[in-house]
Amino acid sequence: MRSIIYYFLAAVMFTGCRRNEATMPEFNVNTDQLAYKAGDTITFYLSGNAGAIVFFSGEAGKAYENRNRKLMPGVERLVFQTSMQQGPVPPKPCPDSLQLLISTNLEGYDAEHISKATWTNITSRNSKWPKSLATSFTTSDSIDISDFNKADKVNIAFRVLNKKTGVMPQRKWVIQSFSLYNFLPDSTSTPLFTNFANTGWVQASLLNNNEPGTAENNYVGFNAWNVGTWGVSAADSVRNSNGIPIRNGYPVTFNPGTNIDNDDNDDWLITSSIDLKTTKPDVGVVVQNEVALKSATYKYAFKKAGTYQVTFVATNNSLEDSKSQVKQLTLKILP
Structure with missing residues (x-):
């Protein structure tokens, strides 16, 4: 009888841990093409089961690689x-x-x-x-x-x-x-x-x-x-x-x-002391959160010509865990 109780408690604990563990999102993003003109509205097609999605355009101040940047001399x-x-x-x-x-x-x-x-x-x-x-x-x-x-x-x-x-x-x-x-x-x-x-x-x-x-x-x-x-x-x-x-x-x-x-x-x-290299991190735009209805598309337009690495970060969260998947596209924006 005692062994049955131990087994039952272990099963409950295992199930609870699994419930607190976030699942890795299945996520993909595509566009109709990889080259556009400045000012064109670009449609990004989103698919998968991500709860939250954040978009980094790759423009100045919006670059994924600078999201954790705190110091940079200028x-x-x-x-x-x-x-x-x-x-x-x-x-x-x-x-x-x-x-x-x-x-x-x-x-x-x-x-x-x-x-x-x-x-x-x-x-x-x-x-x-x-x-x-x-x-x-x-x-x-x-x-x-x-x-x-x-x-x-x-x-x-x-x-x-x-x-x-x-x-x-x-x-x-x-x-x-x-x-x-x-x-x-x-x-x-x-x-x-x-x-x-x-x-x-x-x-x-x-x-x-x-x-x-x-x-x-x-x-x-x-x-x-x-x-x-x-x-x-x-x-x-x-x-x-x-x-x-x-x-x-x-x-x-x-x-x-x-x-x-x-x-x-x-x-x-x-003045108080300051590190002159102090830099604010780049930030993305929340395309989808876990409260709002999921969207199948996201639209964006670049104002200036250039080559941009676009990044989508798809995330699933639980109370104690978070798992993310990163998808990137390189877009060429023509004058």
């Missing part, structure tokens, strides 16, 4: 807008400056780590800095920084070096619309930094923490960028370590105040 370009306010009216000389730098070995965002890191000054790569005092913004060049993409990470920084003169207030600097893209040879691009939130700005004041924002001055503080130090954002604190209200969007400002006897400033605005 041409990484940086664009931003700056505004320069107060201080000597150009072309009068001014000792104050806003520098653009990049590091591949920054390990922390405090004064010690910033000083230890190796920084390359790339200020001269931008020819479009503000040339006059104005609240309006100057858009930078599209700055190529791809010579740094061999590193696993980089940090980009704006550094304010303002000097005490006893004659004029120091420069006030404002930055907005900071973006960084990785442009790939296949004409696709991946956004690396596109908005305030994903850039992850951090400020560090290495010189002159005078005139912080306090209750006595209604928290109108000076001499630091108006973002948080490392790990502190507007979601964590209303004010940064200098008592200045933390921004949660552009523009970002370094305000030294109007005191002509303000001490020298050395203040950093630094």
Whole structure:
């Protein structure tokens, strides 16, 4: 009797395992021909028992071989807008400056780590800095920084070096619309930094923490960028370590105040680290899923001439398993 029970339990377990195992889909795809003109509607004839089907056209951004791609060096370009306010009216000389730098070995965002890191000054790569005092913004060049993409990470920084003169207030600097893209040879691009939130700005004041924002001055503080130090954002604190209200969007400002006897400033605005080679994977189009009714055909038109490797991925899924079959066709698209 006991052996019968064991046999019964084993049979139940085996049956359960088989139910959780997906079946390999039977799948095939054909077209009427292998050459078409750009703009022609191509009909793909689908057959088999696949539950889900995904289509990769082979065009830029839609190539099956790039579906798992996460890193690829391209041409990484940086664009931003700056505004320069107060201080000597150009072309009068001014000792104050806003520098653009990049590091591949920054390990922390405090004064010690910033000083230890190796920084390359790339200020001269931008020819479009503000040339006059104005609240309006100057858009930078599209700055190529791809010579740094061999590193696993980089940090980009704006550094304010303002000097005490006893004659004029120091420069006030404002930055907005900071973006960084990785442009790939296949004409696709991946956004690396596109908005305030994903850039992850951090400020560090290495010189002159005078005139912080306090209750006595209604928290109108000076001499630091108006973002948080490392790990502190507007979601964590209303004010940064200098008592200045933390921004949660552009523009970002370094305000030294109007005191002509303000001490020298050395203040950093630094991005979070990023691998310049970061690339979004190519994606396909869901032709059929396991919920919708099965389709016997799929139609598509190529806009540009070329040779394309078209890929269909047919998949059957169970609760604990998945099996796929890949079918590919090479199509020549004529002008």
